[in-house]
């Protein structure tokens with residue numbers, strides 16, 4: 001009998017993923033300074049498709065230069081980047097996996113552009129050097145179009161889909177948050193207004209790509225760490241609206257998927273979303289999934305697939321070794337040498353030092 005995690009999964013538009021194990025989007029700072037794909041980025045992702053992950057999500061990838069979050073971030077803001085994306089799509093497809101690009105704008109959390117332009121968001125934040133400008137409706141229109149053009153480029157490069165990064169307090173999530181969005185015009189205030197940005201990004205993206213191109217979204221369902229101003233009931237309503245707007249999947253970023261909802265301690269977020277969403281729209285969960293049991297528990301809660309972050313760094317062939325062969329997953333700490341063997345460049349290894357206890361010299 002086929003293992004439940006290895007069964008194919010269908011997106012709302014009918015596209016088939018070979019299994020239910022995704023590589024979660026992970027920033028790694030390995031790309032070239034101009035946003036182009038590097039050999040290191042290719043090698044790290046390719047090792048995971050080769051290891052059996054059915055869906056390979058890229059790191060957060062900026063759709064506009066004023067939305068770049070980190071140095072060394074992969075970009076999708078210009079047509080000159082398309083050849084790199086084509087190479088990546090071909091490499092991932094050789095292993096039978098799908099390539100999904102996480103389209104992203106950092107908003108208030110962007111780094112200043114090379115010509116010194118300060119970041120902007122729905123509302124102004126901070127002062128002096130750290131000041132974030134309040135965006136204008138022109139900024140919003142330009143950025144919605146940038147998301148759509150980014151998806152068009154992924155489709156042209158042969159990629160299978162995009163995931164709009166609506167989580168973790170970046171631009172789209174900043175609009176959704178009552179803590180970060182203090183606007184009083186039609187872009188702030190009511191949930192309808194705060195969701196205007198994400199809905200227009202979804203609608204414009206959907207309109208820019210063919211029907212068989214997957215368009216999904218990642219949401220932070222409720223407050224976590226510095227991501228504030230979110231409410232799970234509102235997040236579910238937004239997810240429902242996004243399904244009406246053409247979302248092919250909903251991905252909820254939980255950080256610790258073993259935990260129930262903070263607002264409803266007796267219910268798991270996956271169950272709340274699953275019960276509210278159309279059955280043809282798959283639900284993906286992520287957060288502290290290491291073992292096969294952890295993953296199966298997510299399916300029991302109502303998820304259709306799981307996305308692995310740190311477990312996929314430590315176990316590039318998690319689907320083959322841990323699910324198929326039944327071996328125990330390697331857990332941190334890992335030495336730089338061990339991470340190098342797992343196709344991480346020195347730069348990525350350094351980045352992983354931000355996660356306490358992951359890298360051990």
Ligand SMILES: Cc1cc2nc3c(=O)[nH]c(=O)nc-3n(C[C@H](O)[C@H](O)[C@H](O)COP(=O)(O)O)c2cc1C
Nearest residue numbers: 024025026027059060255286287288289308309310
């Ligand atoms: C190194 C690293 C980089 C990450 N970068 C992103 C990112 O670019 N976009 C995103 O949505 N989440 C990002 N995340 C969050 C992961 O996708 C995932 O949701 C989180 O790590 C929890 O899953 P895990 O416990 O399996 O690692 C990142 C996490 C890590 C560890």
